Amino acid sequence: MAPMEAQVLIRVVPSYARGLPISPPPPRFELSAKPLFRSSPLRSTASRPAAASTEKPRASAIMEASGFDSEGREFKNAEEMWGEEIGKEGDVHKRKEWYRQGVGYWEGVEATADGVLGGYAHVNDADIKGSEAFLKMLLAERFPDGGRGRSLVALDCGSGIGRVTKNLLIRFFTEVDLLEPVSHFLEAARESLVPESGLAIENKATNFFCVPLQEFTPDVGRYDVIWIQWCIGHLADDDFVSFFMRAKAGLKPGGLFVLKENIARSGFVLDKEDRSITRSDTYFKELFHRCGLHIFKSKDQRGLPEELFAVKMYALTPDAPKRVHNTRAKAQPNRPGIIK
Ligand SMILES: C[S@@+](CC[C@H](N)C(=O)[O-])C[C@H]1O[C@@H](n2cnc3c(N)ncnc32)[C@H](O)[C@@H]1O
Numbered sequence: 044m045a046p047m048e049a050q051v052l053i054r055v056v057p058s059y060a061r062g063l064p065i066s067p068p069p070p071r072f073e074l075s076a077k078p079l080f081r082s083s084p085l086r087s088t089a090s091r092p093a094a095a096s097t098e099k100p101r102a103s104a105i106m107e108a109s110g111f112d113s114e115g116r117e118f119k120n121a122e123e124m125w126g127e128e129i130g131k132e133g134d135v136h137k138r139k140e141w142y143r144q145g146v147g148y149w150e151g152v153e154a155t156a157d158g159v160l161g162g163y164a165h166v167n168d169a170d171i172k173g174s175e176a177f178l179k180m181l182l183a184e185r186f187p188d189g190g191r192g193r194s195l196v197a198l199d200c201g202s203g204i205g206r207v208t209k210n211l212l213i214r215f216f217t218e219v220d221l222l223e224p225v226s227h228f229l230e231a232a233r234e235s236l237v238p239e240s241g242l243a244i245e246n247k248a249t250n251f252f253c254v255p256l257q258e259f260t261p262d263v264g265r266y267d268v269i270w271i272q273w274c275i276g277h278l279a280d281d282d283f284v285s286f287f288m289r290a291k292a293g294l295k296p297g298g299l300f301v302l303k304e305n306i307a308r309s310g311f312v313l314d315k316e317d318r319s320i321t322r323s324d325t326y327f328k329e330l331f332h333r334c335g336l337h338i339f340k341s342k343d344q345r346g347l348p349e350e351l352f353a354v355k356m357y358a359l360t361p362d363a364p365k366r367v368h369n370t371r372a373k374a375q376p377n378r379p380g381i382i383k
Contacts, residue, residue: 110311129279141318145277146224148317154231159203169346171210177342177356195267201274205232213246220250229253257282261293272303276319287334291361300359305352337364
């Protein structure tokens with residue numbers, strides 16, 4: 044395929060992503076755009092999210108919410124969908140197959156920004172700007188000097204070609220480790236992160252882990268920030284929870300997870316092509332609760348094209364929020380006044 048032709052094809056957004064009828068099936072070339080990155084065929088239920096809910100999800104909320112797959116099939120709840128996709132507990136073969144197909148999808152994608160962003164390389168700037176503002180705010184809140192002058196260490200999970208590290212993390216962290224299960228992406232990251240000679244920047248990409256999240260355990264207490272962007276949808280719920288439970292030990296005291304993800308309006312959207320799911324804000328909150336994580340801050344990503352899923356950033360901490368004691372209010376009620 045000529046390079047020009049390839050470029051044009053990879054940018055095509057299938058008709059179903061624009062909310063048009065699904066049939067006839069999209070031509071072969073349209074499938075080269077990364078489905079995870081597009082909004083659902085069923086826009087009325089799954090595309091733009093409602094404003095993030097502030098309510099605590101009920102324990103069973105996610106089990107009750109219905110969802111869809113990318114072919115328009117409805118599932119009555121997540122349990123039904125996971126039962127089909129990864130089987131019952133102990134069905135090792137089905138689960139293996141889910142992960143094999145997920146990584147297999149990315150093994151067939153070119154190691155470029157357009158490749159990891161499903162033909163949407165042009166959202167890179169808006170994405171990085173949004174992430175930078177969020178990260179600066181977090182560093183300013185966590186450290187009196189905004190983190191300057193400290194040796195900060197980050198982990199970039201599902202790093203792909205190192206786009207987030209190269210454009211953002213390496214400017215704020217003395218060391219960045221990258222984790223990515225697809226070897227040709229990780230190789231591209233390694234090459235692009237070789238320090239340019241003559242630059243006075245001391246920050247560096249240190250470790251390159253070629254493993255999937257569900258098999259990874261970080262070194263204890265190594266990271267100030269564990270950044271997880273556009274990859275957690277590949278993990279089944281139980282692996283999601285056990286990953287975060289293990290990864291908590293990898294944070295330094297006061298360290299944070301940053302999760303940046305596509306958000307479904309309600310329930311979930313299963314992508315049959317790359318074996319990933321897009322979860323709703325409520326779904327995520329229920330999983331955070333199961334992980335024993337608290338939302339320190341969250342923010343919507345602005346400025347992305349309308350046809351894409353909305354995107355949200357969550358900063359998560361294992362530390363319970365400090366209770367604000369209103370001592371005055373506590374001391375006062377029903378106290379008889381002192382008459383002087
Ligand atoms: C949409 S790309 C995003 C890449 C990168 N985070 C970025 O924003 O540029 C999704 C990435 O998730 C990776 N991935 C797929 N399955 C994964 C898994 N089980 N664990 C970790 N990463 C996975 C893919 O190989 C791919 O690099």
